[in-house]
Amino acid sequence: MEPHIQTPPRAVLLATDLTARSDRALSRAQMLAKAWQSRLVAVHAVTRSDRMFSQVLDAPLPAAAPDSLQDARERMRRDVLPGSGGSAIVVERGKPVEVISRTAKMQKCDLIVTGISRDETLMRMGLRRTIGQLVRRLGVPLLTVRENADAPYRNILVGLDMTQASRRALQTAAALFPDQSLNVLHAYEPPLPGSMVEDAERRAEVRATAMKACSEFIASGMDPDGVHHAFKVFAESGWPSALIRRHVLDQGIDLVVLGTHDRSSFFDILFGSTAMDALASLPCDVLIVGRRGVANRKFGKAA
Structure with missing residues (x-):
């Protein structure tokens, strides 16, 4: 294959x-x-x-x-x-x-x-x-x-969890829809109740750290001499499926792109799958990218 x-x-x-x-x-x-x-x-x-x-x-x-x-x-x-x-x-x-x-x-x-x-x-x-x-x-x-x-799809959202699976999703979306600016959403774990991170200033620091990590992840695939692709990056705390659904409804997203890990159906039944959760809950089209995304290519710039 x-x-x-x-x-x-x-x-x-x-x-x-x-x-x-x-x-x-x-x-x-x-x-x-x-x-x-x-x-x-x-x-x-x-x-x-x-x-x-x-x-x-x-x-x-x-x-x-x-x-x-x-x-x-x-x-x-x-x-x-x-x-x-x-x-x-x-x-x-x-x-x-x-x-x-x-x-x-x-x-x-x-x-x-x-x-x-x-x-x-x-x-x-x-x-x-x-x-x-x-x-x-x-x-x-x-x-x-x-x-x-x-x-044609006009408003595309890519879910990013800083794994190779989400990198394939990002690269595939950029390759299939080269003329579209892509929204990129990273969901990070919310602060624990009662922790110091609940402080507003500390929450802002955590979010800034997540944004920086997300931008660096995207930048690691950039090629200054190659074809550029624009990304608008969002980083928010919370459960991925809930955040993706909110963005779909608030931003008028018509296509969500998600990478999936090559795991067994037994694993997904026990522990769930963001991609499968999205299929069941999102009021828009969903593109699931498996292990065969596009060939490793450099891409764009983060907005």
Whole structure:
């Protein structure tokens, strides 16, 4: 497997279940592929797991969900091909993770796009598990689309925790969206109750130290002779997921970019994952960057 993705992506893979949840993802994938002049590969895995899941919950299967290869291919040709020049469709019977992974490798896809319903705030466990498995297995960035694709992303926020995973997220965001100024948010641990750090002056010192560390982390990837990218840096104390959500709502963020560590699903179940928390709670699109970000490149300047 190639160690890094290419930018612009050679191919964008749209993973669709052919329900309304995937409509926004289709529009966004088409927009990105056109802007990057990338191939669009639309994939659908035909499985009966959704039908069995609905029967267990005594809930009806969405009428739009096809349960045969022929029905799925016809839907794909009708919904995907007309708006996607140079696109390809893949419909296979099997587990979604297996079908998507196999197709992404064969088609050399550098980005996966999938959809999440706007009201799916907690996400079905199966969808959350599928996304986690794809990120760990393929390592390529995965974009979950929740909002309408009315325009290119204009207000992007990158979560920074000063790890290699967040460096990959920052580099990937800068490479995929070179014309956009990026907001960078670092969440540091709040002062302990009753400690001297609760003093206002001391809190300001702690924040200044965090800002300095954040700027130095970004500066370590700069190249004065290379292409510059502007970053607006924020450092605040608190829980990362809560701070990210507040910034999304207050600043009108339309895309959040997060790096994820190559850990097992068991670890995430026990200790949580900021990236997965964001998928479940944020009212905007989220780009999760796995172990295969862009090749180590120098970037920008901090504002």
